[in-house]
Amino acid sequence: MNMNKTLFDKIWDSHVVESIPNGPDILYIDKHLIHEVTSPQAFNELKERNIPIFRPEQIVATADHNTPTKDQHLPVKDLLSRKQLKELSQNCEENNITLYGLGHPYNGIVHVMAPELGITQPGMTIVCGDSHTSTHGAFGTIAFGIGTSQVTQVFASQCLLVEKPKKLRVNVNGKLKKGVLPKDVILYIISKLGTNSGTGYFCEYAGNVFEEMSMEGRMTVCNMSIEMGARGGLIAPDQTTIDYVEGREFAPKGAEFEKMRAHWETLKTDEGAEFDQEYSFEAEDIEPMITYGTNPGMGIKLTGSIPVEGNKSDAKALAYMNFKPGETLLEKPINYIFIGSCTNSRIEDFRVAASYIKGKRKADNVNALIVPGSRQVATQIKEEGLDKVFEEAGFTLRQPGCSACLAMNDDKIPEGEYCVSTSNRNFEGRQGPGSRTILASPLTAAATAISGKISDYTQTLN
């Protein structure tokens, strides 16, 4: 038998409490992140069944999906949202769970605030009732989204019954072209592999492109693993990871940190370890990407044209988007852009957008919405003076939250309008009923806002 283990095996195997013969594993969960939308029914169920929360100290809560991005100091206007947020506060209080609610300096989108506070650490198992929990895999953790019944399971036992997924590796090697961001890399991978190629798998990203990426870039990549169907994605921890974690609020300190560092350094795929499936791509082939359809796999390069061949579902998607096969998206007028969401709302995303925008002005037809992923990112934007850049260019900077990524609050894209968005899903109506989403990197979104249409800005990059 091949004794060489993958990174995924190492972490998984060290968290198995028991394997049920012919059945799933009992997997121990180190950190459980919760938010207002997918937790209330779990709390209710436990209450009804009279089951206590087993390890409240391993749970961290935030409010993000529902929250307004304006006037966060005032009571939330939407009554249903307000009730959901209030229930989260009450549930956390009754159960001794730490909550970084609206207005707290640590508040933010769950997948932005946990890494920046050092809650996310290599080698952990992390779950959250949100499919983009895969983001945390950037640290070399097994992190995945769960449904509310599973939230209840973790509340009750700090464990989950899960079948061990198969293993997939995606390698990207070479040198990325100028203007190609981590978002383009993952959109490219998904466009090549399709939206269900990863179903049943956990994906490790390997190759020099990921090794050279910042932690924030790695989070953008891992975030979208779920969009190719994979349960999660992960990247082996290295010096970049350790430097990022060190010194953060909840990271281990002193001798404890050294002990963990030694452990983290063992977390990599052994030479010769086997994967069930493997794909490789060349960095040179990747260009800035945009989507033209209603799933994230429907992506093309910015200057490309919509494939002519397609099935009934593709035709339905194009009809929804009001695009035609063979058409290019260049020169399409765009009235909305959104830079935000757990995919692209970290400081580097705003830096790259600001550096393009600086000294320019958005086109008159464009509504440009900028929503930081957390209070800490919002503060950093101010400290670095990026807020001035956005303001002078006519962009609207809001308070943190999920916002127009899923339009549960007031930040909706009107019916029929296109939005070039840095979020992760272009499903029908995702950004508001009838809205049409075009996924792209923060740079593409910024450039679109300036020109008021989709254009090939790469020529002008210096």
Place this chain on the structure above:
Amino acid sequence: MEKFIKLTDTAIPLDAENVDTDQIIPARFLKATDKEGFGENLFRDWRFNKNGEPNEDFVLNQDRYSGSILIAGNNFGCGSSREHAAWALKAYGFKAVVSSYFADIFKGNALNNGVLPVQVSPNFLHKLFTAVEKDPNEKVTIDLEEQKIKLESSGQNESFEIDPYKKTCLLNGYDDIDFLTNKLDAIEDFEQKRSENLNRLEETLQN
């Protein structure tokens, strides 16, 4: 949880691929804090026109079709992890969904709510669509014990896979929480052992 053993019923054909959970239940309906009422908003934006009138073109609004089995195109339930999608299907009256592929999280959520996801070959899925679209009174049998799905009129059938643990749960109406709360001692032992292992690592480092 309700038991699922064997079901014979008519089916509703939803001929669309990559049906994501945002379509099954749009985000704006996720503000509830209980599990009730999601059935009304199942496939909301496909079922109703902008003016709130039922969309006659959508299969759930067509009188010819009825039943507790939903037949859907490839990759059903992709996207958001919202269990509200499973609650909405269940509340509407679906007991099983048949497709050639299910997204992982949706599959788990459905199983945890007693809605059986039945994965069949693309070929058999095509047969199901054809038979049901031709005759909406066509009966489909899903036998969990035997792990078989069958078209009653022609007897054409196919076996399907299910995790044996999940199968036992569904046949008996058990859920994972009962199972896990009986394991708390083993879980505490595991926690203990893990911290010992890490300390051992520290000692090795110091030597």
